[in-house]
Amino acid sequence: MPPQTVTIGIVGKTNVGKTTFFSAATLIEAKIENRPFVTIEPNVGIAYVRKLCAHVELGLSACNPKNSVCLSGYRFIPVKLYDVAGLIKGAHRGRGLGNKFMDDLRQADVLLHVVDMSGETDEEGNPVKPGYYDPLEEIESIEYEINEWFHGVIARDWDRFSRGLDTLPWDEVVSRIAKKVSGLSIRREHVVEALRESKLENTKPGSWREEELRLLTQKLRELAKPIVVVANKMDIPEAESNFKRVLDVLKNRKVVIPVSSLFELALRKAARLGLVKYVPGDASFQVVDESKLTAKQKIALERISDFMKKYGGTGVQRTLDTAIFNVLKMIVVYPVENTSRLSDRDGNVLPDAYLVKWGTTALELAEMVHTELAKGFIAAYVVNRNKKTGADYRLSSGDVVKIVSATAHG
Ligand SMILES: Nc1nc2c(ncn2[C@@H]2O[C@H](COP(=O)(O)OP(=O)(O)OP(=O)(O)O)[C@@H](O)[C@H]2O)c(=O)[nH]1
Numbered sequence: 166m167p168p169q170t171v172t173i174g175i176v177g178k179t180n181v182g183k184t185t186f187f188s189a190a191t192l193i194e195a196k197i198e199n200r201p202f203v204t205i206e207p208n209v210g211i212a213y214v215r216k217l218c219a220h221v222e223l224g225l226s227a228c229n230p231k232n233s234v235c236l237s238g239y240r241f242i243p244v245k246l247y248d249v250a251g252l253i254k255g256a257h258r259g260r261g262l263g264n265k266f267m268d269d270l271r272q273a274d275v276l277l278h279v280v281d282m283s284g285e286t287d288e289e290g291n292p293v294k295p296g297y298y299d300p301l302e303e304i305e306s307i308e309y310e311i312n313e314w315f316h317g318v319i320a321r322d323w324d325r326f327s328r329g330l331d332t333l334p335w336d337e338v339v340s341r342i343a344k345k346v347s348g349l350s351i352r353r354e355h356v357v358e359a360l361r362e363s364k365l366e367n368t369k370p371g372s373w374r375e376e377e378l379r380l381l382t383q384k385l386r387e388l389a390k391p392i393v394v395v396a397n398k399m400d401i402p403e404a405e406s407n408f409k410r411v412l413d414v415l416k417n418r419k420v421v422i423p424v425s426s427l428f429e430l431a432l433r434k435a436a437r438l439g440l441v442k443y444v445p446g447d448a449s450f451q452v453v454d455e456s457k458l459t460a461k462q463k464i465a466l467e468r469i470s471d472f473m474k475k476y477g478g479t480g481v482q483r484t485l486d487t488a489i490f491n492v493l494k495m496i497v498v499y500p501v502e503n504t505s506r507l508s509d510r511d512g513n514v515l516p517d518a519y520l521v522k523w524g525t526t527a528l529e530l531a532e533m534v535h536t537e538l539a540k541g542f543i544a545a546y547v548v549n550r551n552k553k554t555g556a557d558y559r560l561s562s563g564d565v566v567k568i569v570s571a572t573a574h575g
């Protein structure tokens with residue numbers, strides 16, 4: 166089975182720009198308004214992560230992508246994006262829309278926490294003057310709500326569940342816990358690591374106190390749903406000093422990315438209308454025909470251009486790429502059939518780009534391409550390294566791989 170599409174969840178206080186970020190990344194029209202709780206039902210769409218295409222790295226003139234897109238030499242690989250309703254402080258006690266809707270994010274592999282860096286929305290998401298509300302307070306209080314949601318889901322029924330575990334061998338205990346939490350997209354390796362970090366290995370779950378269970382769920386959240394902070398609305402002047410302060414306070418504890426979702430959305434719309442040439446993630450864009458722009462459009466594009474010079478882009482693509490490549494440490498590999506043409510059987514050059522976990526082996530890749538291929542696995546030929554490797558070879562980003570198998574597939 167091809168690798169499962171990675172899922173990214175967008176979370177945050179209400180009225181901070183979550184849906185604007187979602188629309189910018191997916192170009193799906195969704196309701197955006199400057200008031201709290203506009204989004205109620207989740208928006209689901211496809212966004213893309215960007216990596217230099219292997220056809221460029223290998224000096225080919227072009228490729229024929231099938232499961233992804235190639236734009237100006239960059240391969241864009243699809244990921245699933247979820248935009249849900251907003252949270253406010255006290256959501257776990259039922260304030261605002263509560264936090265039950267967060268269950269829509271059970272499948273998320275990573276969370277983007279959108280924060281209003283300008284401080285122009287108060288604790289409840291109501292519009293106020295820029296600089297009024299402290300985004301640092303927002304980062305902490307909303308993360309607390311996310312943790313409460315996560316803890317609530319895992320701790321539900323814990324007493325009854327844990328009672329039966331104390332007489333079982335440790336390995337079985339781990340398996341039972343992994344099964345209980347699997348609906349939150351938590352893998353067994355996350356459970357093993359979280360138990361280790363909470364120093365709960367080889368102890369009796371029935372005897373864990375509330376603090377111990379909390380520590381475990383906190384570690385599980387950090388491992389299975391890591392958070393990237395989206396410092397949004399950086400186009401508003403008041404955001405800049407807030408951003409510096411937030412970075413200073415958080416030091417290297419969190420990944421924080423300066424973003425203007427509003428500018429990215431405007432730019433992608435302008436590109437769609439043919440007014441500008443813009444490849445998402447680029448640090449600049451080109452106006453196609455100056456004479457076709459209205460005075461208003463010119464001013465808006467100039468502002469956007471200045472912003473991009475300052476921050477190296479709008480930050481939306483950078484956020485998605487950071488979440489997938491740096492935080493989840495995923496890599497891109499290209500399975501092929503024909504090693505001289507780097508193509509599939511039909512001659513499509515580098516048709517598929519697979520997003521896989523760092524550490525994935527050649528045999529695991531064979532399984533993703535086709536289970537039959539894996540059954541008859543003989544070797545993997547890594548074209549870009551001109552190297553024949555075995556089942557245990559750990560793939561590197563950009564590898565173009567032909568699986569040599571005794572069982573022909575297809
Ligand atoms: N200046 C500026 N405004 C933004 C930015 N992103 C969003 N906004 C504005 O913020 C307001 C709220 O945007 P939404 O995208 O609806 O916010 P949300 O977080 O989805 O809100 P709810 O669904 O109601 O919780 C709108 O007026 C947007 O235009 C940004 O990067 N810069």
Ligand SMILES: [Mg+2]
Nearest residue numbers: 183184203204
């Ligand atoms: Mg919304």
